Amino acid sequence: MTIKKVSASIVLVLFAVVFAVIGVFAQPKVSYAFYSTARGACVIETTTKRKLFAQNENKKMPMASTTKIMTAITAIENCKDLDEKFEVSPKAVGVPGTSLYLRKGDTYSTRDLLYALMLISGNDASVAIAEHVAGSTSEFVTMMNDLSRKIGATNSHFANTHGLDADGHYTTAYDLALITSYALENDTFREIVSTKNTRITKADGEHRYLKNKNKLLFTLDGCIGVKTGYTDDAGRCLVSAAEKDGMRVVCVVLNCGPMFPESADLLTECLNTYKLVNLTDLYDFKREIEIVDGRKNTAKIGVSGDFVYPLSQAELERVKIAYTLPQNLQAPLEKGAEIGKTEIFLDNNLLFSQKIFTIEDIKPKSVLQRVKEFFANW
Numbered sequence: 001m002t003i004k005k006v007s008a009s010i011v012l013v014l015f016a017v018v019f020a021v022i023g024v025f026a027q028p029k030v031s032y033a034f035y036s037t038a039r040g041a042c043v044i045e046t047t048t049k050r051k052l053f054a055q056n057e058n059k060k061m062p063m064a065s066t067t068k069i070m071t072a073i074t075a076i077e078n079c080k081d082l083d084e085k086f087e088v089s090p091k092a093v094g095v096p097g098t099s100l101y102l103r104k105g106d107t108y109s110t111r112d113l114l115y116a117l118m119l120i121s122g123n124d125a126s127v128a129i130a131e132h133v134a135g136s137t138s139e140f141v142t143m144m145n146d147l148s149r150k151i152g153a154t155n156s157h158f159a160n161t162h163g164l165d166a167d168g169h170y171t172t173a174y175d176l177a178l179i180t181s182y183a184l185e186n187d188t189f190r191e192i193v194s195t196k197n198t199r200i201t202k203a204d205g206e207h208r209y210l211k212n213k214n215k216l217l218f219t220l221d222g223c224i225g226v227k228t229g230y231t232d233d234a235g236r237c238l239v240s241a242a243e244k245d246g247m248r249v250v251c252v253v254l255n256c257g258p259m260f261p262e263s264a265d266l267l268t269e270c271l272n273t274y275k276l277v278n279l280t281d282l283y284d285f286k287r288e289i290e291i292v293d294g295r296k297n298t299a300k301i302g303v304s305g306d307f308v309y310p311l312s313q314a315e316l317e318r319v320k321i322a323y324t325l326p327q328n329l330q331a332p333l334e335k336g337a338e339i340g341k342t343e344i345f346l347d348n349n350l351l352f353s354q355k356i357f358t359i360e361d362i363k364p365k366s367v368l369q370r371v372k373e374f375f376a377n378w
Contacts, residue, residue, distance in 0.1 A: 032053050032054070032055075034053065034265065034266060034269050035055070036053075036055055036253055036256060036262050036266060037256055037257060037258065037262065038055065038056075038173075038253035038254055038255060038256035038259075038262065039056060039059070039061060039235070039254055039255040039256070040055065040056040040057060040059045040061050040172060040173040040252075040253075040254040040255065041053065041054070041055040041056070041057065041173050041251075041252060041253045041254070041256070041266070042054050042055070042057040042172075042173035042174045042176075042177045042251075042252050043177070043249055043250065043251045043252075043266050043267070043270050044174070044177045044178070044181060044249065044250055045247060045248070045249055045274065045276070045310040046181040046184060046185075046241075046248045046249065046250055047248075047276070047308065048308075048309055048310060049177075049178065049181065050309070050310050051174070052249060052270040052273070052274055052310065053251075053266055053269075053270060054173075054174065055173075056173070057172060057173045057174040057177075058155060058172050058173075058174055059172060059173070060155055060170045060171070060172055061170060061171065061172065061173075061234070061254045061255065062163075062165055062169060062170055062231065062233045062234035062254075063163060063169075063170070063171045063176060063229060063234055063237055063254060064163045064229030064230050064231040064234035064235075064237045065098070065121045065123075065162065065163040065227065065228065065229035065230070065231075065237075066163065066171075066176060066227050066228070066229040066237050066238070066239045066252075066254075067158065067160070067161070067162060067163030067169070067171075067229070068117050068118060068121065068126060068161070068162065068163060068227055068229075069176070069179055069180050069183055069226060069227050069239060070144050070147065070148060070158060070179055070183075071117065071126050071129065071130070071140075071144065071161045071162070072114055072117055072118055072183065072189055072192065072193075073147070073179075073182065073183040073186060073189055074133075074140065074143050074144045074147050075110060075114065075129045075130075075133050075140075076114070076186055076188050076189055077147070077186070078133050078134070078143060079110050079132075079133050081110075082109065082110045082111040082114070082188070083109050083110075083111055084109060084110070085107050085108060085109045085203045086107065086108070086109075086110075086132050087105065087106070087107045088102050088106050088107070088108065088113075088124075088128040088131075088132075089127065089128055089131035089132070090104060091127055091131060091137070092124045092125070092127040092128035092131060093124065094124070095123045095124040095126075095127050095162065096123065096164065097123040097162065097164055098120065098121040098122060098123055099122055099123055099124045100113075100116040100120065100122035100124055100125045100208070101124070102122075102124045102125070102128060106202060107202055107203035107204070108128070108200065108202055108203070110129060110132060110133070111188075112200035112201065113125040113128055113129050113200075114129065114188075114192055115192055115195065115198050115200055115210055116200060116208070116210060117129065118192050118193050118212075118225075118226075118227060119192075119195065119198065119210045119211065119212045119213065120210050120211070120212075120213060121213060121227075121228065121229070123162040123163075123164065126161035126162040127161060127162070129161070130161045137160070137161060140161060141158055141159065141160060141161065144158045144161070145157060145158050148175075148179065151178055151179055151182045152178055153171065153172075153175035153176070153178050153179050154175070155171070155172045155174075155175050156170065156171035156172065156175040156176070156179070157169065157170060157171075163229055163231065163234070164231060165231045165232065165233040165234065173252040173253070173254050174252075176239060176252045176254075177239075177250045177251075177252045180226055180239050180241065180250045180252070181250050183226075184224070184225075184226070184241060184248065184250070190224065190225070193214075193224070193225030193226040193227065194217065194224045194225050195212060196211070196212050196217050196218065197209070197210065197211050197212070198210050213228045214226070214227065214228055214238075214240065215260050216238075216240050216242075216260060216263060216264055216267075219260075219264070220240075220242060220264050220267065220268075221242075222242040222243050222244050222267075222271070223240060223241070223242045223267070224241050224242060224243055224248075225240070225241050226239050226240060226241050226250075227239050228259075234254065234255060235254070235255030235256065235257070236255070236256055236257055236259045237252075237253065237254050237255065237256070237259065238251075238252075238253050238256065238259040238260065238263050239251070239252050240263045240264075240267060241267075242267045242271060244271040245271075245275065245276070246276055247271065247274070247275065247276045247310060249267060249270050249271060251263050251266050251267050251270075253266075273312050274310040274311060274312055275310065275311065275312075275313075276308050276309070276310055277308065277309060277310075277311050277316060278306050278307070278308050279307050279308070279309055279319065279321075279344050279351070279352065280303065280305075280306045280307050280354070281306075282319070282321060283303070283321065283342060285323045285325065285342070285356075287300060287301060287302055288300055288301065289301050289325070289326075289328060289329055289339070290327065290328040290329070291328065291329055291330075291331055291362055292328050292329065292330045292331065293330060293331045293364055293365055294329075294331035294332075294362055294363065294364060294365065295331070295362075295363040295364065295365055295366060296362075296363075299329065299333075299358060299360055299362045300358070300359050300360050301339060301340075301356055301357065301358055301359060302356070302357070302359045303342065303354050303355065303356055303357075304354075304355075304357075305354070307344065307351075307352045307354065309351060309352070311346070315346055318346060318347055319344065319345065319346055320344070320345040320346075321342060321343070321344055321345075322342070322343040322345070323340065323341075323342055323356075324340045324341050324342075324343075325339065325340035325356060326339060326340065329358075329362060331362045331363060331364045331365070332361075332362055332363055332364045333358055333361075333362040334358070334361055334362075335358055335359060335360050335361045336357055336358060336359075337357055337358045338355050338356070338357050339356055339357060339358060340355075340356040341353055341354060341355055341356055342354045342356060
């Protein structure tokens with residue numbers, strides 16, 4: 001690989017405060033080598049949220065039962081005890097669409113209903129969960145929208161917990177990828193959506209056996225979930241995720257007929273094309289700097305934290321690193337003083353900027369040193 005370096009000298013500006021790492025997650029323009037028949041699609045790497053593939057990714061669209069990703073993470077974050085059993089609300093009985101076929105008097109734990117929600121897409125389970133966690137479906141939907149805004153999914157709005165077509169119920173492929181990326185950080189959510197088969201049990205001991213509708217869990221190496229969906233308006237929708245070599249990617253296809261094969265292809269292409277690279281490992285500036293009028297002639301300098309970013313091999317060859325550093329420092333100077341910065345570019349896009357600072361106190365010459373110098377120069 002060839003990493004181009006640029007160095008510059010500036011007049012020293014002294015700060016007595018330790019500055020944190022500053023990261024700029026840019027979205028370099030990419031010419032995608034693959035295509036989807038979906039009306040909206042997006043693949044992102046979950047750490048940086050970089051778009052590895054995008055096609056009408058900001059188009060607002062209905063999303064069917066992929067809605068339940070937000071339902072599940074909202075419930076998990078707001079339920080005090082997932083294993084406490086409760087009697088389901090009468091409002092959950094007879095909800096149309098895919099169903100667990102809840103009956104009056106059924107008693108389940110929230111955890112079991114979350115499995116029914118995410119594996120077999122139980123619309124009735126979504127209502128039962130919402131009623132239990134928030135007291136009403138409308139209040140729970142408000143919580144879903146609040147969390148959506150917190151995540152940064154600003155082009156989404158939820159009108160229900162299950163995803164049946166409704167006015168004001170929409171998302172975008174990119175927003176849904178952001179929501180899923182956030183949800184996958186939760187251990188409970190990740191465990192549920194990656195489960196292929198399970199058994200849930202009512203309070204009376206009756207068992208129900210569930211099989212995940214996400215075919216990619218059974219056919220694609222590295223797949224870890226997450227949710228299927230279909231309505232007349234939304235068409236066939238799939239959110240999927242996979243991991244390889246320490247990198248996790250989320251794929252969203254909305255209104256896509258061949259949603260399973262196309263999602264598998266997109267995940268495979270992105271995982272094979274991109275690798276996570278710690279770009280701070282490529283720094284080669286000197287970690288010591290000359291000191292003027294200091295007790296020591298040099299002092300140690302450095303950075304704090306790493307910057308890991310998904311890049312193709314071709315992109316890695318086009319990375320440039322620029323260093324802005326003075327030739328020397330004037331004593332005294334406190335540990336943690338900012339003295340320069342690094343900048344990492346992909347082509348002309350700034351990916352990341354990081355402060356360079358002192359990592360030890362720089363003390364002025366002692367009286368004894370000055371006396372010795374005085375007589376040495378007599």
